[in-house]
Amino acid sequence: MSTSIDLGRPVAGDVVDLILDDHRRFETLLRDLRDSSADRDAVRRAFSALHVAHALAEETHVYPRLQKRGAVGEHEAEHGEEEHAEGHEALLAVLELKGTDTQAFDDAVEELATAVNHHLTEEELTILNPARDEVSDRERAELGRTFAEARNAAIDDDCGAVDNVRRIVAEARGEGLLDEEPEEG
Incomplete structure (x- = not known):
C-alpha cells in the first residue's frame, strides 16, 4: 500500500517495544x-x-511463541485473536462507508476506537507484561525481527485492502471468533 502516512518500518528491536510503538x-x-x-x-x-x-504478525509469530515459552496461556492468545477480529469487523464498517464527513462515519470511527482501545489496554496488561517478565531479552529481540519482517511484508502486500478485510472478517465469523451476522445499527 502506498500512503503518505508514516506507518514506521522497523527491522529489529524488542518485540514488546515494537508492538507498543x-x-x-x-x-x-x-x-x-x-x-x-x-x-x-x-x-x-x-x-x-x-x-x-x-x-x-502477532497471531502468526508472537502469540504462539509466548505460549510456547509459558509467558501467556491459551486463553490470553485466543482472547487476543478474538479482539483482533472485533477490531477488523469495526474497521470494515469504517472502510465500507462512502464518505468520511457523515455522522455514520463518525459513529463507525467511535466503534472502531472503542474496540481497538479496549484491545490495546488488555494486550499491554495480559500479554506484553508477562512477555517482559518471562521471555529473555535475546528471545524478545529475535521475535522482534520476526514480527517486524512479517508486519512490513503484509503492509507491502496491501493487506489492508477492503476486500482482504472482508475476507478476514468472514473467516473470523466462520471460525466462531465473531457473531455469525453483523449487528444491525
Whole structure:
C-alpha cells in the first residue's frame, strides 16, 4: 500500500517495544480519523494496513511463541485473536462507508476506537507484561525481527485492502471468533 502516512518500518528491536510503538500509532491514527480537517480517507487506509499487518504478525509469530515459552496461556492468545477480529469487523464498517464527513462515519470511527482501545489496554496488561517478565531479552529481540519482517511484508502486500478485510472478517465469523451476522445499527 502506498500512503503518505508514516506507518514506521522497523527491522529489529524488542518485540514488546515494537508492538507498543504500533499501539501508539493506532492512537494517533484514531485521533486523525476523528479530525474533520484530516484526509480521513488516507488515514483509514493507513489504519487498515497497520491494523491487519500488526494482528497478522502477532497471531502468526508472537502469540504462539509466548505460549510456547509459558509467558501467556491459551486463553490470553485466543482472547487476543478474538479482539483482533472485533477490531477488523469495526474497521470494515469504517472502510465500507462512502464518505468520511457523515455522522455514520463518525459513529463507525467511535466503534472502531472503542474496540481497538479496549484491545490495546488488555494486550499491554495480559500479554506484553508477562512477555517482559518471562521471555529473555535475546528471545524478545529475535521475535522482534520476526514480527517486524512479517508486519512490513503484509503492509507491502496491501493487506489492508477492503476486500482482504472482508475476507478476514468472514473467516473470523466462520471460525466462531465473531457473531455469525453483523449487528444491525
